[in-house]
Amino acid sequence: MLKPKQILCGAVALFLGHQSIAQKVEFTEYDMPNGLHVVLHQDRTAPVVAVSVMYHVGSKNEVVGRTGFAHFFEHLLFEGTDNIKRGEFMKIVSANGGQNNANTSQDRTFYYEVFPSNQFKLGLWLESERMLHPVINDIGVKTQNEVVKEEKRMRVDNQPYGNLVASIFKNLFPKHPYNWAPIGSMADLDAAKLSEFQAFFKKFYVPNNAVLSISGDIDLTEAKKLVNDYFAEVPKGAPVVYTKVEEEPIKQQMIDTAYDANIQLPMITTTYRVPGMDNKDSKVMEMISSILSQGGSSKLYKKMVDEKKEALQVGSFNYALEDYGAYITYALPNGNVPLNTLLKDIDEEVVKLQTNLISEEDYRKIQNQFENSYIAANSKNLGVAENLASGYTFHHKNTGYTNQELEQIRSITREDIKNAAVKYLQPSSRLVLYYLPAKK
Template identity: 35%
Template sequence: MRRASMFLAPLFVCALAILVTQAQTARKINVDYKETTLKNGLRVITVEDHSAPVIAISVNYNVGSRDERKGRTGFAHLFEHMMFQGSENIGKSEQMVMVLNNGGTMNGTTSEDRTVYFEALPSNQLDLLLFLEADRMRSLAITKENLDNQRNAVQEERRSGLDNQPYGKSREIQQALIYDNFAYKHSVIGSMEDLNAASVEDVAEFFKTYYAPNNAVLALVGYFDTKDALAKIAKSFESIPRQPNPPSVDMTEPEQTSERRTSVDDILARAPRVDVAFKAVPGNTTDFYALQVLSATLQGGQSSRLYQKLVKEREMTTNVGGFMDEKRGLGAFYVFATLRPNATTADVEKVIYEEIERLKKEPIADWELQKAKNNTRRSIISGLQSSLSRAITLSQYAVYYNDPGLINTRLDKVSAVTKDDVQRVANKYLRDANRTVVITMPKAKAKGTTAASGQ
């Protein structure tokens, strides 16, 4: 992931106030979006909003690490870096300079399920915004020099963000243990060996296959005239050739029939840590929203059950947390805890499983249900406060679920969760045979050694 640039464009505070008021009264969010598809298959979503003189664009490509093949892991993320190395009419790193010099912000991120690029600029820079995104979609500069440079950058990112981070290897190992299907079994960052094996020919083929207009969603939000903006989008993008649809990804995941467990010795860790995960469900499903509420009850904040039990009452851990991971394919439910010196991993695990059993046998309290829903509502609404966040959200829901309208209905789906739903999903998914456990133990550094080099 590229390092974040300075965010200089103003946020839509007025829009946030409107959304908060809607959530507190009618419990409704209403982002008035328009959708069209260009002749080459590019899907375009627009939201005209004159709250502030700002525009934001999100170009979301339907490609992530799940699309990679064995021997080429890390390729989707490597390619994200390549997209900032210039194109036919834009020099190397010139795009960032042009955006920042005009008072804007820009970045890009890669996940298992998508790769997204985004910018926000003053509203008088719409032509620049469209030119920059269209030029790199049409004519990315694919050279050996750019590839070697960005390969080294990604490898350094792996060293600093994973190999030389406490518990970094544990997260990667747990992901490989949870999943059987290669699509989610490997990390987004990839392996050093696979990154070294990437060739210019690989990059060119990847670009042609996945960075086509018919494999992307463009969302534009902000201060513009919709008719005028759509005409400019068509002029900028419609001449980019459509490509054959990329191959579909097999996302089937076999049912887990027994607990999976391993331990990791970590010379960077300063305390033992317990990581527990349960295979669960794809995002935007009834059970996904119930598991979100369950997660908030079990481990969301200082009033959660695990925090009260492990941190406050028994003083066994310094922290505890977790989340329900949202994926297009099968996501997982995560719990993690870092131990105090007087505790054992076995005792901490025992408390975690006891609290899970309580959720299976007893309905959660009314206040817990309401707190969990309130927290989720706040998260959803705060995620829509700026033009940029709305553009990213609309494009992502279109790519993930073929439903940009989820931006208006997600709150309703959370509100519909009942105490019975929470108890039901606890029994269905948080089973012993369905869990994967990684125990990380600090390891004394051998004399004369340094932190992992990642090589």
């Protein structure tokens, strides 16, 4: 058993460790002549390096009738290149002690490799090959079309509550391309011609629409030379022009019902359209969701699950995106508790946030939670690489946003939390969705 002195020493050590991790993330950034933005962070604590490329293209860059392209390319660009045979990309990574993956959102596509630092050149070569020499042909398109269809069946069509967010977003964003899910429509992908896929790549997967972000055991001078060696020949593309689609404010509560054959328990959700991730209020809404539903001592869980035993599960989260965000609450009933009873319970806790300042104790707790999350996000090279790229991509080319985020967290006051709850969480500006089991 640890003695009190040992516990205290351990706590001090942990605190000091967090202090060192939370220090400013130093980085070097520059633009290449072809428009590629390069970010380099040196971390010599372990012989590891993360090589990543973030393309500023997601499902919001698609058009009606041709949805799912950005997510499709997340898969397609692993098919092969002029110098990498079909199916060999991932084999090369694993054979050299690395890990790799990619993911797509409504706003960006992110590819990465994490290698032992002695394979740094390999990571650069793989990403330059993906950008410069991809093979986009009928064989690859047909192959990945089947892969995407299977993913949709597993993660959406046959997954309990798999269509929940899509059901919410089609109501919340009637005009904006957030209206459809990143996985898109299989019918759209089936109908697309090879030339359309090739045109999509030529338009968006260009160096002037990307950030090459590298973090780890690198020598900065050598890294700059290697980046030039592998990426200088990639031709610059035409400027990518994107115009945000403005939604009309929601002035009257919307009510809708969706059915899911994969569920047995109904769910009730409320969703409010809120500012995008570059707005300080987006972070405030994250804090509100934590106050309401993070952990067993949160307001909604304690009240609805522990005390009243009306809900099996209750939660809330801020779905932060570039152009807008969606603040969502949800609850599953315990037994035959009416869904409207759960809605009433949630609304009561929201009204408390709108009426009174949270306690000093709750405020300190939420500050600690967010500071710990911030520290964790910058504790690994891949996290640092992604955060630096996200800062440049989503915060007006402010790569250093990752160093300002902690200051922003600490600047949010109890008054900010109350004001945001009043401003955004009004019943007259929300969607209430009853998500119900479909009859077999």
